[in-house]
Amino acid sequence: MSEIKALTGNEAIAYGVRLARPKVIAAYPITPQTTIVETLANFVADGSLKAQFVESEGEHGAIFTVMSAALTGVRVFTGTSSQGFAYGYEAIAYIPGRRLPVVMAVANRPISSPGKAVECDHSDTMSGRDLGWIQLYVESNQEALDTIIQAYRIAEDQKVLLPVMVCIDGFYITHTTEMVQIPEQADVDKFIPPYEPKHVILDPANPMALSGGGTSDENMGYEFLKNEAVIRTGDVIKQANDEYAAMSGRKYGNGLVEKLYCDDAEIVLVTMGSMSGNARLTVEQLRAEGKKVGLVRVRSFRPFPKDDFLALGKKVKVIAVVDRSVSRGAGEGPCVTEIKSALYNVEGEKARVIGFIAGLHSAEILTTDFRYMADKALKTAATGQVTGEIEWIPNFEITTKNPVPVKHDKLLYPGTTACPGCGMALVVRKVVEAFGQNTVLVENIGCGAWNAAQGMGSITGIGLAAFPSMPLPSGSACATGISLGLKEKGQEDTKVVLIGGDGSLGDIGFTALSGAAERNSDFLCVTEDNEAYANTGIQRSGATPQYAWTTTTPVGEAEKGKSTPRKDMPLIIAAHRVPYVATASLAYMDDFMKKLAKARQMRGFRYIHVYTPCPTSWRFPPEKMIQVSRLGVTTGIFTLYEIEDGKLTITVKPEKFKPVGDYLKLQGRFSHLTDEDIEKIQHDVDIAQAQMYDWEKSGLSLPVASG
Numbered sequence: 020m021s022e023i024k025a026l027t028g029n030e031a032i033a034y035g036v037r038l039a040r041p042k043v044i045a046a047y048p049i050t051p052q053t054t055i056v057e058t059l060a061n062f063v064a065d066g067s068l069k070a071q072f073v074e075s076e077g078e079h080g081a082i083f084t085v086m087s088a089a090l091t092g093v094r095v096f097t098g099t100s101s102q103g104f105a106y107g108y109e110a111i112a113y114i115p116g117r118r119l120p121v122v123m124a125v126a127n128r129p130i131s132s133p134g135k136a137v138e139c140d141h142s143d144t145m146s147g148r149d150l151g152w153i154q155l156y157v158e159s160n161q162e163a164l165d166t167i168i169q170a171y172r173i174a175e176d177q178k179v180l181l182p183v184m185v186c187i188d189g190f191y192i193t194h195t196t197e198m199v200q201i202p203e204q205a206d207v208d209k210f211i212p213p214y215e216p217k218h219v220i221l222d223p224a225n226p227m228a229l230s231g232g233g234t235s236d237e238n239m240g241y242e243f244l245k246n247e248a249v250i251r252t253g254d255v256i257k258q259a260n261d262e263y264a265a266m267s268g269r270k271y272g273n274g275l276v277e278k279l280y281c282d283d284a285e286i287v288l289v290t291m292g293s294m295s296g297n298a299r300l301t302v303e304q305l306r307a308e309g310k311k312v313g314l315v316r317v318r319s320f321r322p323f324p325k326d327d328f329l330a331l332g333k334k335v336k337v338i339a340v341v342d343r344s345v346s347r348g349a350g351e352g353p354c355v356t357e358i359k360s361a362l363y364n365v366e367g368e369k370a371r372v373i374g375f376i377a378g379l380h381s382a383e384i385l386t387t388d389f390r391y392m393a394d395k396a397l398k399t400a401a402t403g404q405v406t407g408e409i410e411w412i413p414n415f416e417i418t419t420k421n422p423v424p425v426k427h428d429k430l431l432y433p434g435t436t437a438c439p440g441c442g443m444a445l446v447v448r449k450v451v452e453a454f455g456q457n458t459v460l461v462e463n464i465g466c467g468a469w470n471a472a473q474g475m476g477s478i479t480g481i482g483l484a485a486f487p488s489m490p491l492p493s494g495s496a497c498a499t500g501i502s503l504g505l506k507e508k509g510q511e512d513t514k515v516v517l518i519g520g521d522g523s524l525g526d527i528g529f530t531a532l533s534g535a536a537e538r539n540s541d542f543l544c545v546t547e548d549n550e551a552y553a554n555t556g557i558q559r560s561g562a563t564p565q566y567a568w569t570t571t572t573p574v575g576e577a578e579k580g581k582s583t584p585r586k587d588m589p590l591i592i593a594a595h596r597v598p599y600v601a602t603a604s605l606a607y608m609d610d611f612m613k614k615l616a617k618a619r620q621m622r623g624f625r626y627i628h629v630y631t632p633c634p635t636s637w638r639f640p641p642e643k644m645i646q647v648s649r650l651g652v653t654t655g656i657f658t659l660y661e662i663e664d665g666k667l668t669i670t671v672k673p674e675k676f677k678p679v680g681d682y683l684k685l686q687g688r689f690s691h692l693t694d695e696d697i698e699k700i701q702h703d704v705d706i707a708q709a710q711m712y713d714w715e716k717s718g719l720s721l722p723v724a725s726g
């Protein structure tokens with residue numbers, strides 16, 4: 020008997036993925052996709068999914084990892100959203116040309132415009148609609164699960180061999196709970212038998228090299244074939260939909276579009292994704308009032324169901340299309356453009372096409388809005404006149420206000436939106452105190468920017484010139500640009516400080532950080548190390564210590580927290596031979612302030628790494644923040660030091676080290692450790708401490724790169 024469970028849309032996706040039995044999964048957390056990855060991590064940890072699970076350093080890496088695993092002939096899965104889609108774009112664009120059946124779930128969310136963009140619309144996936152991916156947009160949690168399974172069937176079909184994006188509306192679907200029927204594993208195994216590609220590209224038994232070249236003519240030929248394959252996929256999607264219906268009893272229209280009351284309709288509304296529920300309700304109400312209104316939900320945007328709209332365009336008077344994204348400059352949404360283009364060459368009577376841009380950044384599309392749209396379409400049908408071909412709806416605030424300078428009377432204001440006991444707010448405050456007014460503060464997205472310094476310039480936060488939401492991978496590049504711009508303007512006295520998390524600076528943004536260090540760019544970088552991606556819900560980062568529980572390094576039958584030791588960022592930066600590297604702790608504030616003052620006086624690239632315990636992720640009571648910080652140092656887990664000219668000075672030397680258990684046992688993230696595990700950690704810490712003290716005593720400096 021198949022099971023029925025209450026699942027969020029993201030969990031439904033993860034259940035679908037587990038049923039498909041992929042061999043390699045790689046992903047990077049981003050709201051609102053994160054819980055897909057977390058659920059899959061749990062499946063791997065509890066042994067119910069046998070797959071290699073890669074917690075990647077960013078989306079670029081995650082998507083290239085699954086692409087490359089697919090090159091060896093195994094089934095793969097990844098997922099992303101918004102900025103992650105943008106950051107992974109090179110990899111996303113690479114895959115269709117290699118004809119690899121990668122399946123990727125995308126939790127639809129806008130790509131950042133000036134304001135915050137943690138909402139829902141289709142502008143992320145729409146920006147990749149022409150790359151050669153199949154794009155399926157779903158309406159419900161059940162359809163999300165079913166479509167993931169169908170996606171493998173479609174992608175792996177010999178007539179297709181293309182990647183498939185399963186697009187689910189962020190928050191509306193990803194985070195709402197519905198009853199979902201989970202198909203039987205045996206049925207799914209029959210529907211998508213093990214992936215056995217007829218050609219494995221990277222196979223030593225049959226060596227071949229993927230050409231990066233080709234003549235212009237040959238390459239144009241490949242483009243032709245790719246385009247043909249996407250178009251051809253329409254029939255495969257239909258067949259998969261029919262056969263899935265035979266297996267599960269669930270059918271989604273003809274696979275490409277789902278129609279309601281279209282046979283005798285005078286006008287039809289066209290929708291995509293979660294908005295279709297309100298549209299359906301409105302159409303039912305209008306029908307009850309005797310109005311000849313129909314609904315078409317576009318499920319497959321690529322391939323676009325041109326034939327369905329050709330047929331419809333000959334039957335109905337008006338097609339009213341609702342787009343949840345906009346082709347800026349074209350003045351309309353991508354779906355309306357497709358439908359107009361499909362109908363352009365139709366001879367004789369054909370439907371008029373009108374469009375609505377709605378629901379951007381999660382603006383609600385209510386039944387009253389759909390009623391308004393349907394009324395407009397009915398009026399157009401009655402008069403034959405199109406007035407206002409494209410309309411933005413519902414009402415929104417036109418944000419054309421001129422910026423009004425805010426009068427600041429303080430550098431620091433009380434209050435923060437961080438969790439109680441968060442160390443980050445303290446770090447930001449101490450940096451501002453030490454650096455003063457003539458400073459530009461750059462903050463990478465993460466808890467520090469969103470929480471610790473949130474409200475800058477209003478009643479909480481700080482009153483400095485600041486850019487508090489630099490894209491996760493690029494804070495160091497942005498700080499470089501700001502410092503060079505100020506120099507060109509003769510404002511060399513203005514200091515630039517970049518604050519970011521261990522995840523942003525150490526993983527996804529490490530390339531830019533290393534570049535800035537190697538160039539000796541003129542700014543201070545402060546890393547707030549809370550040993551996790553806290554802002555997205557406590558996933559593992561490169562700085563997460565071995566054995567620690569996080570949502571992507573769970574503790575289960577098959578796993579015991581993170582399996583590898585933490586990345587030592589300050590020492591890696593020191594290897595760049597920059598003017599100044601230091602570590603700091605919130606329990607040793609004098610030491611931290613001295614280091615900030617020293618870094619302020621210097622020029623070039625300076626780096627301070629602050630161990631910043633996070634009560635929420637590390638699972639200890641907020642009032643113990645300073646105690647945990649202090650124990651981190653007195654047990655020898657963290658060493659407080661400075662490195663100048665490659666030489667190490669330890670700045671805080673506990674008289675006698677305490678046992679590491681005192682530190683570990685205060686934190687829930689280590690609660691699964693046995694006495695034996697703790698002994699092993701003690702052994703590692705003893706060695707690391709001895710090495711640091713020996714290095715200082717030797718007076719030796721870090722080797723300089725030759726050449």
Ligand SMILES: Cc1ncc(C[n+]2csc(CCOP(=O)(O)OP(=O)(O)O)c2C)c(N)n1
Pocket residue numbers: 047048049050078102103106464465466467490491492519520521522523524547549551552553554555560
């Ligand atoms: C390209 C990209 N991918 C993913 C995200 C989602 N994201 C926002 S904050 C964050 C975690 C950052 O971790 P860290 O730098 O350690 O900061 P913390 O929240 O722990 O302070 C992630 C993964 C993003 N903003 N951009």
Ligand code: SF4
Pocket residue numbers: 436437438439440441442443466470471549553554632633634635636
């Ligand atoms: S999750 Fe941790 S780092 Fe983020 S605001 Fe809360 S305590 Fe601070």
Ligand SMILES: [Mg+2]
Pocket residue numbers: 520521522547548549550551552553560
């Ligand atoms: Mg962090």
